[in-house]
Amino acid sequence: MMLHAERVAVELDGSRVVEDVGFELDDGEWLGLIGPNGAGKTTLLRAVAGLVPYAGSIRIQGDEVASLGRREAARKVAVVPQIPVIPPDTTVLEYVVLGRTPHLRYSGSPGPRDVVAARSALARLDGAHLVDRRLGSLSGGERQRAVLARAVAQDATLLLLDEPTSALDVGAQQQVLELVAALRADGSITVLSAMHDLTHAGQYADRLLLLDGGREQASGAPHEVLTEQLIARHFGASIRVIRDEESGIAVVPLRPRVESGQPVP
Amino acid sequence: MLHRPLAALLAVLLALVIAACGSDDDTAAPPATSSAAVETTAAAAFPVTVEGDNGPLTIQEQPDEIVSLSATATESLFAIGAGDQVIAVDDQSDYPADAPQTDLSGFEPNVEAIAGYEPDLVIASYDPGGLVDGLEKLDIPVLLQDAAPNLDAAYAQIETLGTATGHVEEAEEVVDSMQTQIDELVSSASGADGTTVYHELGPDFYSATSDTFIGSVYGLFGLVNIADEAGDADAGGYPQLSGEYIVSESPDLIVLADTVCCGQTAQKVSKRPGWDQIAAVESGNIVEADDSIASRWGPRTVEFVQLIADSLEGVSQR
Amino acid sequence: MATARALRARLSARPERALRGVSAGWALAAGAFVVVSTLLGLALGPVDLGLGAVTREVLSHVPFLGVSSPFSGTEDAILWELRAPRVALGLLVGAMLASAGAAYQGVFRNPLADPYLLGAAAGAGLGATIVIAYDPGGGLDLRPIAAFAGAVLGVGIAYLLGRSVGGSATTTLILAGVTVAAFLTAVQTYVQQQSAETVQEVYSWILGQLETSGWSDVLILLPYVAVSTAVLLWHRRLLDVLAVGDDEAASLGVPVARVRLAVVAAATLGTAAAVAFSGLIAFVGIIVPHAVRLMAGTSYRVVLPLSLAFGGGFLVLMDLVARTVVAPAQLPIGVVTAFLGAPFFAVVLRSTRGVGP
Numbered sequence: 001m002m003l004h005a006e007r008v009a010v011e012l013d014g015s016r017v018v019e020d021v022g023f024e025l026d027d028g029e030w031l032g033l034i035g036p037n038g039a040g041k042t043t044l045l046r047a048v049a050g051l052v053p054y055a056g057s058i059r060i061q062g063d064e065v066a067s068l069g070r071r072e073a074a075r076k077v078a079v080v081p082q083i084p085v086i087p088p089d090t091t092v093l094e095y096v097v098l099g100r101t102p103h104l105r106y107s108g109s110p111g112p113r114d115v116v117a118a119r120s121a122l123a124r125l126d127g128a129h130l131v132d133r134r135l136g137s138l139s140g141g142e143r144q145r146a147v148l149a150r151a152v153a154q155d156a157t158l159l160l161l162d163e164p165t166s167a168l169d170v171g172a173q174q175q176v177l178e179l180v181a182a183l184r185a186d187g188s189i190t191v192l193s194a195m196h197d198l199t200h201a202g203q204y205a206d207r208l209l210l211l212d213g214g215r216e217q218a219s220g221a222p223h224e225v226l227t228e229q230l231i232a233r234h235f236g237a238s239i240r241v242i243r244d245e246e247s248g249i250a251v252v253p254l255r256p257r258v259e260s261g262q263p264v265p
Numbered sequence: 266m267l268h269r270p271l272a273a274l275l276a277v278l279l280a281l282v283i284a285a286c287g288s289d290d291d292t293a294a295p296p297a298t299s300s301a302a303v304e305t306t307a308a309a310a311f312p313v314t315v316e317g318d319n320g321p322l323t324i325q326e327q328p329d330e331i332v333s334l335s336a337t338a339t340e341s342l343f344a345i346g347a348g349d350q351v352i353a354v355d356d357q358s359d360y361p362a363d364a365p366q367t368d369l370s371g372f373e374p375n376v377e378a379i380a381g382y383e384p385d386l387v388i389a390s391y392d393p394g395g396l397v398d399g400l401e402k403l404d405i406p407v408l409l410q411d412a413a414p415n416l417d418a419a420y421a422q423i424e425t426l427g428t429a430t431g432h433v434e435e436a437e438e439v440v441d442s443m444q445t446q447i448d449e450l451v452s453s454a455s456g457a458d459g460t461t462v463y464h465e466l467g468p469d470f471y472s473a474t475s476d477t478f479i480g481s482v483y484g485l486f487g488l489v490n491i492a493d494e495a496g497d498a499d500a501g502g503y504p505q506l507s508g509e510y511i512v513s514e515s516p517d518l519i520v521l522a523d524t525v526c527c528g529q530t531a532q533k534v535s536k537r538p539g540w541d542q543i544a545a546v547e548s549g550n551i552v553e554a555d556d557s558i559a560s561r562w563g564p565r566t567v568e569f570v571q572l573i574a575d576s577l578e579g580v581s582q583r
Numbered sequence: 584m585a586t587a588r589a590l591r592a593r594l595s596a597r598p599e600r601a602l603r604g605v606s607a608g609w610a611l612a613a614g615a616f617v618v619v620s621t622l623l624g625l626a627l628g629p630v631d632l633g634l635g636a637v638t639r640e641v642l643s644h645v646p647f648l649g650v651s652s653p654f655s656g657t658e659d660a661i662l663w664e665l666r667a668p669r670v671a672l673g674l675l676v677g678a679m680l681a682s683a684g685a686a687y688q689g690v691f692r693n694p695l696a697d698p699y700l701l702g703a704a705a706g707a708g709l710g711a712t713i714v715i716a717y718d719p720g721g722g723l724d725l726r727p728i729a730a731f732a733g734a735v736l737g738v739g740i741a742y743l744l745g746r747s748v749g750g751s752a753t754t755t756l757i758l759a760g761v762t763v764a765a766f767l768t769a770v771q772t773y774v775q776q777q778s779a780e781t782v783q784e785v786y787s788w789i790l791g792q793l794e795t796s797g798w799s800d801v802l803i804l805l806p807y808v809a810v811s812t813a814v815l816l817w818h819r820r821l822l823d824v825l826a827v828g829d830d831e832a833a834s835l836g837v838p839v840a841r842v843r844l845a846v847v848a849a850a851t852l853g854t855a856a857a858v859a860f861s862g863l864i865a866f867v868g869i870i871v872p873h874a875v876r877l878m879a880g881t882s883y884r885v886v887l888p889l890s891l892a893f894g895g896g897f898l899v900l901m902d903l904v905a906r907t908v909v910a911p912a913q914l915p916i917g918v919v920t921a922f923l924g925a926p927f928f929a930v931v932l933r934s935t936r937g938v939g940p
Contacts, residue, residue, distance in 0.1 A: 049834055074836030085828040089881040094823075101824050102836035107817045109604070109884070154835070357780070372779035469787055469794060470913075495912035505787070508794060509661050510911035513630040526781070538797030539664035542657040 032205030074102035088136025099153030141172030161193035335390035613892035629910035681894020684868025689822035701760035705767035706737020734855030790915035791864035811853025
């Protein structure tokens with residue numbers, strides 16, 4: 001059991017942002033967190049990473065997250081934030097090598113092994129050619145690959161992604177998600193990601209967990225969670241779910257009908 | 266020798282006091298009578314017009330509510346017998362001891378506070394801006410006497426004060442006395458021509474060139490002031506020298522004007538690294554002057570000149 | 584395995600410049616800069632000792648060379664008791680201010696940070712002013728102690744204030760520092776005005792000076808600078824990690840609050856000691872690290888060591904100008920660093936912006 005969460009609650013500034021959430025992740029699984037803005041997805045991810053205090057239990061490979069030291073936690077969990085800080089003059093290689101920090105001594109410098117790990121992480125994400133580029137000169141998709149590579153270089157077994165495609169165009173979105181899927185296919189990584197695009201969540205995640213108001217509203221296989229009623233109730237959106245043998249599932253937003261009952265042309 | 270000019274001044278003061286108290290007494294000694302006569306003559310001399318650094322000033326009547334914001338002017342006023350007419354002096358005017366010291370500041374004068382004393386004459390040596398204007402707006406006569414650049418200017422200031430306060434003759438006597446004594450002191454120290462001197466205003470090596478009053482005193486003796494070469498650095502005449510330069514010039518005489526403000530002594534100075542190479546340190550010709558005497562241009566300048574003359578004896582004995 | 588071997592082959596073929604820290608070229612340039620500035624500082628000054636004579640004098644101290652010194656007692660005193668300690672002080676103070684500035688810029692992720700950010704300057708100024716105004720007789724010996732104590736107290740109060748408000752987030756700390764600095768400056772101004780006759784002395788201290796009381800000052804300052812810069816250098820890689828923000832650095836396993844405290848404490852201690860002897864020399868702590876960044880790269884593994892070297896040499900050169908340009912008078916060094924440093928930085932800025940990928 002890679003990740004086991006039970007009755008997790010997080011309080012921020014006096015209000016309960018996450019309440020009574022529980023789920024499990026097996027090795028190599030991909031669990032997608034979906035929910036409207038403010039549902040508590042990011043906060044839940046931060047709790048799993050050990051970045052905020054929580055009530056309840058979150059165990060990674062049997063170890064309670066709250067009792068892990070900073071470095072230990074960083075060696076098990078890698079976080080790809082929604083809006084990463086990008087120092088413009090740093091090269092991609094220097095940036096990816098930062099991912100090796102949990103494996104270095106307090107004042108230590110990266111050695112040849114760390115450089116190799118960083119380069120191979122970049123290579124796995126089709127980013128080897130970006131090695132000497134300045135971060136400030138990269139496109140959105142290239143930048144996201146660099147951030148992912150940094151997370152991969154951490155050699156962590158659990159990868160947390162916070163809305164990894166929010167700033168990307170449709171092509172870059174697919175590219176990044178395919179890369180994450182490929183990482184998972186290699187076998188060594190379990191993925192927990194917060195996603196705002198319901199179609200992508202349905203296409204890539206093995207299972208989904210729907211959060212609203214900090215609470216679990218539904219969980220299960222994508223076709224079980226992505227239903228018109230649930231989406232309407234929690235997102236206030238009208239959609240149609242299309243299932244397709246090839247691509248799996250797609251969530252199509254519908255324009256609301258006019259009152260007279262006539263479909264909008 | 267130091268006490269003769271002081272004694273003379275005290276005699277004049279005493280005479281005036283007696284005259285003030287016993288102006289009805291015809292049997293008073295001649296000096297008293299002549300002082301009384303001086304007073305009446307003085308009163309009759311008004312209105313007068315005197316020249317200050319802020320232009321001409323007309324004083325209608327003999328002032329007797331004088332406020333002095335200049336330590337030098339305070340000393341001069343009391344020396345020429347106008348001490349009774351002074352009702353308040355600033356916080357730096359510590360001489361003579363019985364001058365009516367107040368919290369008024371000569372550096373940061375507060376026009377309102379000064380006006381509160383209802384003066385009929387204000388004497389200042391520094392106008393940071395607004396002092397003269399402010400007092401003039403309140404119709405308070407103000408006489409500005411900047412730092413004198415040399416002895417002649419200092420004498421002129423004393424005489425001006427004499428005219429302004431109705432003590433013309435006493436002022437002339439004071440000036441004459443100063444001139445005589447200084448001339449004597451200078452000629453007694455002849456042969457000091459060419460001796461080099463370093464005048465220290467602060468332990469960070471601020472000095473005074475010959476363009477300043479104190480510098481001009483050294484000029485009287487024909488001394489060479491090592492700060493003159495640095496004159497360009499500070500138009501006001503107070504450049505900051507570097508330690509290296511002082512050591513390499515090896516002045517024959519060092520005058521410390523920072524004994525009170527900064528606790529410098531001949532001993533401390535000779536311990537400064539590298540300073541043991543200086544001629545003045547080797548021969549022990551380091552003079553500790555009182556800060557206030559060395560920074561004012563009033564009657565006590567004679568004391569300073571005395572100090573220098575005495576120390577030059579030590580130099581020429583080498 | 585094959586992949587790793589292939590990668591390692593590529594690795595040796597293309598050295599990772601940035602990851603190796605300071606390149607040999609820059610190390611050489613930095614060393615040369617320090618040596619040249621030191622030699623110039625020793626050779627030149629308001630008193631002309633002659634370059635050749637100075638060289639012979641220095642060599643005469645090297646054993647077995649058999650060179651005799653051409654100096655008289657006075658010249659020897661000027662060189663070894665006045666100029667040399669002054670140059671040494673310049674190297675120490677310059678190195679300290681520049682590396683402290685770089686460290687502050689890294690730990691606060693703020694390019695405008697300088698070693699005086701958290702109130703060190705205001706505190707030191709207050710301490711020195713109090714001594715100058717209220718203890719004129721004792722004066723000189725108490726001044727460095729008061730300045731040092733003031734600087735440390737200023738930063739300490741700012742830190743505690745920031746912590747009590749809400750954690751050690753950078754913005755909170757900076758604001759606390761600004762508040763404390765403003766307050767201490769106000770008190771300092773008040774004290775200064777209370778004793779107006781010492782204004783010139785206070786002002787001259789604030790503008791900075793490297794006039795020393797000889798080698799004793801240097802020997803007292805040396806351990807502070809050595810320990811402080813050692814701690815800062817020790818943290819240089821961590822400063823690189825902090826560049827991605829507190830959150831991400833924490834998720835990479837860095838104990839952010841502890842690192843910040845250690846760096847601030849070390850930088851402040853060294854700065855307080857430097858300022859105690861030299862007054863508040865402005866500009867060095869901001870400009871030198873930025874110039875180094877523009878010329879040699881942004882990683883703190885490069886910026887910190889190079890700032891040390893270039894900061895020291897820079898200050899020695901500035902002091903040289905301060906004591907020769909209006910010789911035999913001297914200018915306050917703070918005036919010179921700003922006057923010359925700003926145009927120099929403008930040149931560096933122009934020639935390196937727009938260059939690069």
